[in-house]
Amino acid sequence: PSPLQTSGYKGSYDCSKSEEEGRCCVRYKCGQLNTINVLRQRPGWVEVKDEGEWDFNWCDVGWLRDNFDHSYLEEHVRINHFRNHYELTRKNLMVKNLKRYRKNLERDVGRMEASKCDFFPCTFALPSEYHLFVEEFKRSPGSTWIMKPVAKSQGKGIFLFRKLKDIMDWKKDGTRSEEQKDAAQVESYVAQRYIENPYLINGRKFDLRVYVLVTAYVPLKAWLYRDGFGRFSSTRFSLSSIDDKYMHLTNVAVQKTAPDYDPEKGCKWQMQQLRRYLTAKHGRETVESLFKEMDNIFVRSLQSVRKVIINDKHCFELYGYDILLDQNLKPWLIEVNASPSHTPSSQEDYEMKCRLLEDTLNVVDMEGRLTGKEKRVGGYDLMWNDGPVFREDVNLETFGSSCFTANTHLGCVNDREKQLRRILKPFPGQKRM
Numbered sequence: 001p002s003p004l005q006t007s008g009y010k011g012s013y014d015c016s017k018s019e020e021e022g023r024c025c026v027r028y029k030c031g032q033l034n035t036i037n038v039l040r041q042r043p044g045w046v047e048v049k050d051e052g053e054w055d056f057n058w059c060d061v062g063w064l065r066d067n068f069d070h071s072y073l074e075e076h077v078r079i080n081h082f083r084n085h086y087e088l089t090r091k092n093l094m095v096k097n098l099k100r101y102r103k104n105l106e107r108d109v110g111r112m113e114a115s116k117c118d119f120f121p122c123t124f125a126l127p128s129e130y131h132l133f134v135e136e137f138k139r140s141p142g143s144t145w146i147m148k149p150v151a152k153s154q155g156k157g158i159f160l161f162r163k164l165k166d167i168m169d170w171k172k173d174g175t176r177s178e179e180q181k182d183a184a185q186v187e188s189y190v191a192q193r194y195i196e197n198p199y200l201i202n203g204r205k206f207d208l209r210v211y212v213l214v215t216a217y218v219p220l221k222a223w224l225y226r227d228g229f230g231r232f233s234s235t236r237f238s239l240s241s242i243d244d245k246y247m248h249l250t251n252v253a254v255q256k257t258a259p260d261y262d263p264e265k266g267c268k269w270q271m272q273q274l275r276r277y278l279t280a281k282h283g284r285e286t287v288e289s290l291f292k293e294m295d296n297i298f299v300r301s302l303q304s305v306r307k308v309i310i311n312d313k314h315c316f317e318l319y320g321y322d323i324l325l326d327q328n329l330k331p332w333l334i335e336v337n338a339s340p341s342h343t344p345s346s347q348e349d350y351e352m353k354c355r356l357l358e359d360t361l362n363v364v365d366m367e368g369r370l371t372g373k374e375k376r377v378g379g380y381d382l383m384w385n386d387g388p389v390f391r392e393d394v395n396l397e398t399f400g401s402s403c404f405t406a407n408t409h410l411g412c413v414n415d416r417e418k419q420l421r422r423i424l425k426p427f428p429g430q431k432r433m
Contacts, residue, residue: 026366029054031063032342038357044367056366061085061338073314078364081338082217082315087305089319089338091190092125092150094301101304117304119297120333122193125150133191137164144194144242151188160194160242167191195332196239199325201277203236207334208271208323210410212298212383213360218311219386222302223363224295226379226414227352228271268349275411278329286329294323294331295408299384301333318360355379355416362420369425377423378416381407 106114124133149157211225320340344350359378389407
């Protein structure tokens with residue numbers, strides 16, 4: 001057998017590169033239909049069904065919960081979630097971990113350092129922190145709060161409120177069955193101070209979806225994708241009607257049910273377009289500073305869970321970060337998604353998500369085509385590798401740690417194909433283009 005042949009998950013893994021074979025064989029299992037396309041088109045990747053043996057698994061979190069703990073994984077096998085990914089992706093746990101991280105920073109380093117974590121809105125977990133929430137609520141009468149179920153996505157179950165009575169009504173909502181009422185008591189929500197002064201473009205609210213790939217937590221290794229998008233609401237923003245979900249929620253799942261939604265026009269701007277718009281309006285320096293603050297959010301949020309996430313060399317995770325800008329161009333972390341939607345809302349969106357998934361597979365590198373020292377793979381730039389990663393052209397002597405140029409290029413040109421041709425060996429059996 002070839003030296004690259006190892007026994008796989010309940011079977012063998014053949015990435016032999018002999019003349020006869022001429023290609024690498026990776027057996028993949030996929031539980032998310034909208035991801036299959038990219039996996040299927042990859043040279044030498046073969047789909048396995050049901051109980052078949054696999055080398056690579058793109059699963060949903062339900063499969064992980066039911067199967068991970070009693071699966072034996074061979075050395076080479078890769079799976080697309082960490083065991084307890086929810087430490088960052090459940091709204092209540094994310095806030096709990098960030099609060100603890102901030103408190104520890106203040107104790108160990110000082111208030112100045114801890115203030116770099118002030119990027120998430122004031123948030124309380126309900127029902128457990130209800131009394132703390134009420135105290136804070138009474139300190140600022142008339143302000144708007146937003147209520148979100150901790151484990152739902154796509155805008156489900158979210159509402160805005162300004163009176164405690166609204167929560168009381170919600171708690172004893174007569175239209176619920178007894179079973180639902182029990183679930184509401186048990187099901188956790190977060191009450192979060194609503195950002196009342198969002199940055200608007202053409203009078204509309206938007207948030208940013210940014211993709212971060214973590215390939216290890218110990219030591220932390222994280223990659224930032226160059227592409228992303230802004231998701232716009234279809235209705236002009238106003239605080240006078242807090243019940244209009246088309247105005248306040250930017251989730252595509254919500255917006256596409258709006259009566260005037262146009263799927264091809266959609267409600268998205270690509271990140272490059274957004275960065276150009278902001279630069280034209282506010283100047284390059286301001287926008288670079290904004291994007292640097294966003295880098296700070298990605299790194300510190302990952303550091304806040306670094307010690308609680310169960311690190312496993314078989315696991316990687318593609319996170320979808322949701323960031324909201326306010327009128328002062330301050331970025332706020334709204335939430336992090338463990339299974340960001342790969343369902344396209346337009347042709348442009350489809351192409352972007354294909355690039356994203358292809359490059360995720362390029363970084364995970366089942367075929368062994370990388371050296372492991374790359375700072376860039378396609379549209380991904382290595383942002384953190386057990387410490388900040390600097391751009392190639394930086395003279396370290398002239399830069400203190402506070403003003404280094406980070407190796408991040410969010411919203412910059414994504415000339416990925418040219419770059420991939422330069423760094424990747426061709427697939428076994430393929431000639432270099």
